[in-house]
Amino acid sequence: MTLSVTIDHRLGNFRLDIAFESAGGLTALFGRSGAGKTSVINAIAGLIQPDNGRIVVDGTVLTDTRNRVFVPVHRRRVGYVFQEGRLFPHLTVRRNLVYGRRFAPDAGGMAEIDQVVGLLGIGGLLSRRPIHLSGGEKQRVAIGRALLARPRLLVMDEPLASLDEPRKAEIMPYIERLRDEMRIPIVYVSHSIAEVARLANNLVVLADGRVAASGAPAAVMSRLDLFPLAGQPEAGAMLATTIAGEDARFGLTVLRTAAGELRVPHLDLAVGTALRVRIRARDVMIALVRPEGLSALNVLPGTVAEIGAADGPVVEIRLDCAGEPLIARLTRRSIETLGLLPGRPVYAVIKSIAFDSHAFAGTLPGGGGGADADMMLG
Amino acid sequence: MSSLFALSPDELTAVRLSLWVALWAMAASLPFGLGVAVLLARGRFWGKSLLNAIVHLPLVMPPVVTGFILLLLFGRRGPLGRFFADTFGIVFAFRWTGAALASAVMGFPLMVRAIRLSLDAVDRRLEDAAATLGANAAWVFVTVTLPLILPGIVAGMILSFARSLGEFGATITFVSNIPGQTQTLPIAIYVLTQVPGGDLGALRLTLVAVVISIAALFASEAIAYRATRHGAAS
Numbered sequence: 001m002t003l004s005v006t007i008d009h010r011l012g013n014f015r016l017d018i019a020f021e022s023a024g025g026l027t028a029l030f031g032r033s034g035a036g037k038t039s040v041i042n043a044i045a046g047l048i049q050p051d052n053g054r055i056v057v058d059g060t061v062l063t064d065t066r067n068r069v070f071v072p073v074h075r076r077r078v079g080y081v082f083q084e085g086r087l088f089p090h091l092t093v094r095r096n097l098v099y100g101r102r103f104a105p106d107a108g109g110m111a112e113i114d115q116v117v118g119l120l121g122i123g124g125l126l127s128r129r130p131i132h133l134s135g136g137e138k139q140r141v142a143i144g145r146a147l148l149a150r151p152r153l154l155v156m157d158e159p160l161a162s163l164d165e166p167r168k169a170e171i172m173p174y175i176e177r178l179r180d181e182m183r184i185p186i187v188y189v190s191h192s193i194a195e196v197a198r199l200a201n202n203l204v205v206l207a208d209g210r211v212a213a214s215g216a217p218a219a220v221m222s223r224l225d226l227f228p229l230a231g232q233p234e235a236g237a238m239l240a241t242t243i244a245g246e247d248a249r250f251g252l253t254v255l256r257t258a259a260g261e262l263r264v265p266h267l268d269l270a271v272g273t274a275l276r277v278r279i280r281a282r283d284v285m286i287a288l289v290r291p292e293g294l295s296a297l298n299v300l301p302g303t304v305a306e307i308g309a310a311d312g313p314v315v316e317i318r319l320d321c322a323g324e325p326l327i328a329r330l331t332r333r334s335i336e337t338l339g340l341l342p343g344r345p346v347y348a349v350i351k352s353i354a355f356d357s358h359a360f361a362g363t364l365p366g367g368g369g370g371a372d373a374d375m376m377l378g
Numbered sequence: 379m380s381s382l383f384a385l386s387p388d389e390l391t392a393v394r395l396s397l398w399v400a401l402w403a404m405a406a407s408l409p410f411g412l413g414v415a416v417l418l419a420r421g422r423f424w425g426k427s428l429l430n431a432i433v434h435l436p437l438v439m440p441p442v443v444t445g446f447i448l449l450l451l452f453g454r455r456g457p458l459g460r461f462f463a464d465t466f467g468i469v470f471a472f473r474w475t476g477a478a479l480a481s482a483v484m485g486f487p488l489m490v491r492a493i494r495l496s497l498d499a500v501d502r503r504l505e506d507a508a509a510t511l512g513a514n515a516a517w518v519f520v521t522v523t524l525p526l527i528l529p530g531i532v533a534g535m536i537l538s539f540a541r542s543l544g545e546f547g548a549t550i551t552f553v554s555n556i557p558g559q560t561q562t563l564p565i566a567i568y569v570l571t572q573v574p575g576g577d578l579g580a581l582r583l584t585l586v587a588v589v590i591s592i593a594a595l596f597a598s599e600a601i602a603y604r605a606t607r608h609g610a611a612s
Contacts, residue, residue, distance in 0.1 A: 045510055073509040080510040086503055090525040099521075103512025149511045 001185040003027070003057050003153065007043050009050040016040070016050075016209040025201035026179045026186040028217070030193075035206040037189040041155040044187060045080045046073040057153050074103070079151030083158045085138040087130035093141050094126040100149025113148060119181070120144045120174055136167035140174060147182070154178070155187045160195060168195075175199055197221065197238055197278045218276075222318055222325030235316050236280040237327040243273045252297075252352065259300040259321030264355040281316050281329035283354035287347045288338055298350040302326060304342050307335065319348055382582060389579055391558050392566035393586050399474055399562055400542035403481035404535050407489055411534060415493035436548075437487040445551025448480055452552070476553035477560045481542035488541055489534035496530020497523070529602045536598035543590060563587055 001024040009016045016036040020027075029037045042048045044055055046062065049070055055063040062071045062078070087096050097113065117123050120140040130138060139159050146154055159175075160168045176199065178184055190196050196203060197217065204214040213220045218238040244256035246266075253267040255275065262277070269275065290299060302321030309315075315335055319326040326348050330340075340346070385393065417423075418430055436444045452459040452470045462468045470476035500523055508518040546564040553560040555569065567583045570576035 047506055047510075072514075073506070074512050074514050076510075077512065078510065080507065082503070082507060084503075086501075086507040088504060088508070088522060090522075099508065099513070100511030145511065 001058055001153070003044075003185065003187070005040065005044060005053075005055050007040060007050045007053040007055070009039065009043065009048070009053065011039065014209060018204075018206065018209070018211045020204045020211055020214050022185070022187070022202050024183075024185045026175075026188055026199050027202040027204060028196040028200035029187060029189045029204050029206055030191065030196050030200075031206035031212075032191055036209040037191075037206055038157050040206070041080070041157055041187055041189055044153070044155055045078045046071060046076045047080075060152070077104075077150065077152050079146030079149055079154040081139070081142050081146050081154065081156040081159045083161055085130070085135075085142040087133075087138055087141055087145070089130050091129075092126065093122065093128050093130070093133070096130065096141060097122075097126075097144050097148055099145060104148070104150040106150060116144050116147050119177055134167070135163050136170045139163065139167075139171055143171075143174065143178070147178070147184070151184070153185050153187065155189075157189045158191070159188075160190075160192070172198060193221070193236070194278070197236075197276065218325065221278075222327060235282075235327055235329060236278050237318075237325045239277045239279060239324050239326070241275050241277050243267065243269050243271050243275060245271055257300070257321075258324050259302060259326075261298075262300075262350070262355075263297040263352050265352065277355065279326060279350060280354070281327040283350055284326060284328035285349040286317075286319075286328050286330060286334070286338065286340070287349055290347050291349060294349065295351075296349045297352045300326065300348045300350070302346060302348055304340050304344045304346060306342060307340065319346065321348060382578070382585075385582055385586070386579065388557060389566065389583055389586075392561055392563050392583065395474060395477075395558065395561065396543055396563035397590070399477045399481055400539050402475075402478040403485060403542040404489075404539045406478065407482040407486050407538055408531075408535060411486060411489035411538070412493055412531065415490045415497055415534075418490065419494045419497035433490050434487045436484050441484060441545070441547030442551045444483060445480060445548035448476075448483065448548065448552040452476065452479060470553070472553050472556060472560060474559055477545075477549050477562055478542075480548040480552045481545045482538070484545050484548055485538035485541035488537040492534035492537055493527060493530050496527040496533075499530075500526050532598060532601045536594055540591060540594055543587065543594075 003022040005021070006019040007016055014034075014036070016039050018036065018040060029040055031037055039048065043050050043053065043063065050063065050065065052065050053063055054061070054066070057078070061067075061069050062076055063069060087093075088099065091099070097117070117126070120143060122137065122140050122144060125133060125137055125141065130141070133141065143159070156175075160171055163171065172195070175186075175188075179186060179199065179201075188195075188199060200217045202215070203217040203220045205212045205220060213223060218240065222237045239257050239259075241255040241257045241262065244254045244261060246252075247254055247263060251266045252263045253265070253269070255262040255264060255277065264277075267275075285296070287299075290301070300321045302319040304317055305320040305325070306318040307315060308317060313331050313333070314329055315332050316327055316329050317335070317340060319328060328348060338346075414429070414433055418426065418433075448470075450456055452462070454460075454469075454471045459470055462470065468475060470479050504522055504526070505518050508522045509515075513521065544564060545562065546568070549560065549562060550565055555561050555565050561569070563583055563586070567580045567587075570580040570583065
């Protein structure tokens with residue numbers, strides 16, 4: 001699957017001028033509200049016709065203003081999961097789900113419906129009407145409805161934004177299964193860094209109608225200059241880790257990273273499982289010498305790679321820990337006191353209990369966002 | 379000896395004719411009412427406000443004027459009257475069909491308004507959602523828009539029916555007062571009040587009119603309730 005998007009579109013005073021490509025998986029469009037994210041997927045779905053632009057999915061040209069190509073919405077086969085679900089209120093869940101079936105050229109039989117219903121866990125809802133569904137159930141039905149129309153591409157517009165934390169945690173595993181089991185390419189709009197960290201293979205950061213950065217999430221998210229653009233107070237870096245073993249006596253799990261080992265509260269995962277861990281900048285302390293007599297279990301050696309622009313008393317700095325990025329948030333005073341400069345070797349200190357379920361991007365069995373607060377306190 | 383509850387054969391004829399005329403007026407104007415409501419709610423074309431004005435004319439003009447215009451257009455020698463007689467074999471002048479036409483025209487603005495209001499209330503984003511699932515515009519209209527505006531359509535039909543039952547001025551001007559052919563309930567009541575000893579008959583027909591009106595109201599409430607419960611309005 002390849003997706004290539006170029007859009008130049010004017011909406012009143014706002015100008016959207018973006019281009020990005022994706023080779024499949026889940027591409028997250030990330031940025032603060034008003035950055036133009038929804039306009040981009042509306043253009044992909046054909047709900048808006050850009051002034052200038054070209055949108056190609058797998059070699060099929062959907063929009064090409066130069067050659068006057070504009071495939072109408074209903075022939076695009078771009079599944080759309082809207083922020084508010086948009087289920088048909090006059091139809092039962094079952095009839096909502098099969099609404100797009102008659103237009104799907106290669107629709108499978110009941111088996112496919114059963115598969116999607118099973119995947120999304122909505123088997124018990126089929127005879128209900130949308131008004132009797134919870135927010136999370138509505139979103140799962142909306143995802144199923146889009147899937148069963150057999151789209152070549154799925155676009156999702158902040159599908160979790162209207163849900164509370166437990167409901168978000170309820171849906172995220174399903175989106176991961178779409179990405180990994182159904183192998184359907186997804187363009188996912190979000191302004192939540194936790195969602196992006198957990199779901200995206202490919203990250204496009206939008207700011208004021210332009211692409212501020214794009215690429216692999218770990219690389220993009222370690223760039224200090226992007227957090228203010230994206231309106232994110234929760235700066236942080238992503239580390240690729242694997243489960244190395246157990247510290248059974250203390251109920252800890254040992255993760256291996258390129259920079260060294262991390263001990264985190266017990267994770268019910270097999271040794272060797274790959275796991276993406278997001279470490280928030282505010283959970284990282286910096287020491288000039290390897291600290292001793294300290295309660296924190298995780299100390300990673302590294303060097304200062306970049307010191308962010310000072311804006312107020314707080315500064316973010318990026319460390320290079322054996323090739324892995326780590327972001328720390330310090331006061332400007334600490335930077336001066338420690339004499340931090342790019343190239344300076346330091347030690348990053350991370351408390352084990354800083355690892356909450358937000359931090360883990362892989363599938364956690366039974367991992368619920370609702371447990372966040374408990375884990376952080378514990 | 380006539381009683382309060384036994385209708386005379388003539389009165390019964392007037393009641394039957396009124397119901398028949400009102401049903402036809404309602405049914406025949408429905409497709410046009412729906413079409414015009416869609417045009418007005420969704421269309422963008424030159425002359426839209428003109429169409430809107432023409433549709434609403436019967437609401438603001440004296441009914442007698444509307445009746446007279448109908449007489450000019452659909453009378454035996456009227457251009458449209460001749461056209462319908464020659465092409466479809468439908469004659470309006472001094473027939474029950476003319477009474478139905480007059481009723482339909484008088485009720486038309488009410489029907490269009492009711493349907494148009496419900497169309498305006500439809501969440502267009504649901505129609506977008508249907509399009510992303512592969513449905514073309516016609517299918518979206520039939521499977522999403524139409525079910526959602528059903529309460530409005532029902533309300534429009536009831537209004538048209540009720541307006542037909544009450545139609546007097548346009549009908550008597552256009553098709554006169556022919557018992558069994560164009561003498562509808564209101565006209566029959568009027569005639570009875572003009573003859574000596576007709577008061578009891580007028581009262582009987584008045585009671586019938588009240589009963590029919592209340593029944594229509596209850597029917598519309600029941601249908602609207604069902605439509606709402608089925609989730610058309612959330």
